[in-house]
Amino acid sequence: MGFPINSYTKSKEEYNRALKVIPSGIYGHLGPAEGCFVPVSAFPFFSERARGAYFWDVDGNRFIDYMCAYGPNVLGYNDEEVDEAAAKQRVLGDCITSPSTKMIDFAELLVDTVTSADWAFFAKNGGDVTTLAVLTARAFTRRKKIVFFKRYYHGVAPWTQKVDYPGILEEDVINNIYVPWNDYEKLAQIFEENKGEIAAIISQPYQHGNFVDNELPAEGFWQKVRKLCTDKGAILIVDDVRAGFRLDLAGSDHFFGFEADLICFCKALANGYNVSALCGKDFLRNTVSGLTYTGSYWLSAVPFAAGIACIQKMKRLDLPKLLDEKGTKLKEGFLAAAKKHGYDLRFTGMPALFYLRIADDNSLMLHQRWIAEMVKRGIFLTNHHNHFINAALSNDDIATTIEVADEAFSVL
């Protein structure tokens, strides 16, 4: 059952080599310092290769991967159609003095696909386009303040961080206002208290933060938020970097029955090829044109070709339905296994982006022990971050995962 892990000897050796030349060895969300890799000894550090729903670590262990590179892997690693389109473009050229018309084709496809998109602007990081969205809102409204929903994540630019984080100044975040998710009354009150000063609300389509059960929008919440923004002249920015295309190819705003003014995409946009996009409404087009915003690799053609192939395949697969089915099957199996062993497992958020927590103890320890037992049996989950389903995940993979979950509960 599963793929019992022999050892992480080589991972540890390589990590020691990394520590000499890279701060933290592996920094950021992929690294053991992040807080989701507890106990650290249960996790591999470096991969050798990946294919479909699997990756292999440097010790030769195979994992069924539920992190999907934290989102970019949506069709399966090394998807043949996407890789072929990218390779074909690479022969012609990638990062060239004048851009390829693939940029136009990609923008047209996004405008056709995403309901709230009248145009598209491409960059590299999710954070490039959340920052662009905020600049656009400030330039258009000539207001300063930005409303965030607590548990947000919009990248790592200084304006998105917290005042007590190292290197961050009070000035970076002084115009930020934080409101609890789903609390419309508080939000309306904030608008009253800051009349004519709020440039934008920025929000993920639902609360899918770390270290907390994920929470969908309350009935009618988004419709009220949309109306509030329209009434008060504030820009509604949806950060669809994480959920984008996994819930709805027309945008997660469309999924929840409203329309954003600006919507940010990255991760699933090109199956791992490096591109992000800000899409938005016509009335903001000229404002975006007037900003100073550019980057060395932003008009590179290979990721555009990959993105086109990725969106076309997601459409053909009816990807959101497919991922929801796979995620729902996994949910049912996980919950049954937990129930069988008497554990209160919470499976929250949308099935395609599920978040897990064992709620039997208030500490995180029991949950972390269960996750460790999963990982040591070749099922790659992390402790306190939402997971991701990809299209290459098979019914057999799901069945194996559920069997391993059963075994992992039994050894807790």
Place this chain on the structure above:
Amino acid sequence: MGFPINSYTKSKEEYNRALKVIPSGIYGHLGPAEGCFVPVSAFPFFSERARGAYFWDVDGNRFIDYMCAYGPNVLGYNDEEVDEAAAKQRVLGDCITSPSTKMIDFAELLVDTVTSADWAFFAKNGGDVTTLAVLTARAFTRRKKIVFFKRYYHGVAPWTQKVDYPGILEEDVINNIYVPWNDYEKLAQIFEENKGEIAAIISQPYQHGNFVDNELPAEGFWQKVRKLCTDKGAILIVDDVRAGFRLDLAGSDHFFGFEADLICFCKALANGYNVSALCGKDFLRNTVSGLTYTGSYWLSAVPFAAGIACIQKMKRLDLPKLLDEKGTKLKEGFLAAAKKHGYDLRFTGMPALFYLRIADDNSLMLHQRWIAEMVKRGIFLTNHHNHFINAALSNDDIATTIEVADEAFSVL
């Protein structure tokens, strides 16, 4: 002589198509709105393919390219060695849940190559690493203020922009201090006036700004700046995004005889594959480790493989010497052609990154007319930005360029 341009019909058609779905059609530094494409009618907008020192536009016109995608093309477009290394890694995987050890290999190579590098941290944009450098300096010193040299460019993050740019707040730039390039007395005075408050100086290795003759450091300037930073406990950040590796593989700080505390690389780092790097001194390693800084694609393996192959080839070619020779040959030819026709052409900055200006009139018109005549003959230059030499540029290409320059002067 040259490659007389037949028409830009298709470029214009495609640009009209782009305008419908992309703000400005082509935004940022590659676009006609940027101010370097004047008269717009002289320039192609979209490329079909690129190879070596050339790109072909969508109308089939070939250009000898002196912009090099604004820097990334350093070995020649589609360099076989770099592309082969990248393709080999792509078969294994690129953007995976756990990173490839290629990240470590790349960091080791940078630490071996760059004098001021004890470690490397990888991201995607030049601006990702200039921002990281500023965060690091602020976190380490617990000070706020950053000194810039006028005519700087450090990317497009809000802290690098100007208070009168759309979307930018006073708070974004309130801790910035601007000093004229090469003015050590003013700099020392600023440190006196802001005692114990300056976190860092950030600077390109020499002044290579737009719309102005480029200016090398005065004799001893960098050594005095280095000493001032050390004495006052400020971090010295070199932004080597544009000049990096073209002057000196050990870093442009090494080229000018000093050592930075932090040095930022991008562009020439991987011949167009999408990666940037912050390198720095040991004493800042723990500070970097403590920051919140990460991105979806930052640990992707393909650009690391490309970067390794690129640096190895740059070493084998002794690239800085090669580019200096090519740039110097071009300089001599350009100046002779200008003199023959009685024009005062200024060729400033380092030959590998040369900046051009016809100084006979105070308006920009004469210069722009000459550049237009060059472009219309298949030599791709832009008006008010520095240019870039790549290793694939042949002696024949240079000879052709000089012949075209002669002809372009003759028709002014």
